[in-house]
Amino acid sequence: MSQTVHEFTTDIPVWKPYVTPLDLAEASAEQLEALQVTPSNTKVSDYVLVLAHDVETLKHRSPLFNGVMYNRGGLSRAEREIGAVGASIVNRCVYCAAVHASRYNQLTKDTEVIAAIFKDGVEAEIDPRLTAILKFSAKLSQCPPQAEPADLAALSEAGLSEAEILDLILSTSLFGWANRLMHTLGEPIRE
Numbered sequence: 458m459s460q461t462v463h464e465f466t467t468d469i470p471v472w473k474p475y476v477t478p479l480d481l482a483e484a485s486a487e488q489l490e491a492l493q494v495t496p497s498n499t500k501v502s503d504y505v506l507v508l509a510h511d512v513e514t515l516k517h518r519s520p521l522f523n524g525v526m527y528n529r530g531g532l533s534r535a536e537r538e539i540g541a542v543g544a545s546i547v548n549r550c551v552y553c554a555a556v557h558a559s560r561y562n563q564l565t566k567d568t569e570v571i572a573a574i575f576k577d578g579v580e581a582e583i584d585p586r587l588t589a590i591l592k593f594s595a596k597l598s599q600c601p602p603q604a605e606p607a608d609l610a611a612l613s614e615a616g617l618s619e620a621e622i623l624d625l626i627l628s629t630s631l632f633g634w635a636n637r638l639m640h641t642l643g644e645p646i647r648e
Contacts, residue, residue: 462551462645465575467562469555470645478506491515507642522635525627532617532624535564536590540628542574543594550636552645557632589615594629598636 462470479488481501491512492501508515526537538561545554558571573581579595581588589611596603612622 459646459648462555462647465546465551465554465558467555467558467568467571467575469559470552470647472502472504472552472639472643473646474503474507474643476507476510476642478503479509481506484509485512487512491519493519504639504643522631525624525631528624530620532621532628535561536587536621537624537628538564539570539574539587539590540594540625541632542571543579543591544598544629544632545636546574546578547595547598548633548636548640550632550639552639553632553636555645586615586617589617590625593625597626597629598633 459471459473481489481492484492488509492505492509492515505515505519508518526541527534532540538557541557542554542561545551545557554575558575562568562571570581570583570587573583574591579588579592581591583591593604593608593612596605596608609622612625617625
């Protein structure tokens with residue numbers, strides 16, 4: 458029996474969509490192009506297969522996501538993951554928090570930062586630079602956003618460059634949107 462997951466974890470749950478994902482065998486040429494799927498690469502998440510029902514949106518979403526999360530320069534990959542975790546905590550997106558917390562742990566080979574964040578939220582006692590990133594991402598993700606010029610100043614004081622701050626704004630904002638979309642399309646479960 459499957460059970461909805463409500464607590465933050467690094468054990469990635471299954472995301473169960475409410476909408477039937479696209480069946481790749483029945484995908485149109487446009488859908489396959491948007492998915493960038495070839496016969497040898499059919500491992501596509503249910504989330505993306507649900508999004509494939511709206512081809513035009515998916516054509517823009519995937520390159521945007523890849524550009525924001527994986528571009529070179531600016532904020533490190535691990536620090537972008539902290540931005541995604543901060544947004545996901547505020548939005549209570551257990552699935553995204555698990556995925557990006559796990560990625561942070563893999564990238565840094567350190568589980569203590571995420572454990573502290575899941576235990577104490579934005580009050581976690583972590584490195585000052587990561588604290589500034591986490592607090593900013595949480596404030597930016599609130600509805601309406603609570604981030605203020607003082608929060609940008611705190612990022613600069615923590616050593617972030619303008620390019621790094623821009624990357625943080627982009628990764629956090631992307632997850633503010635993605636978390637809310639995931640909530641409407643499915644839920645995290647443990648099977």
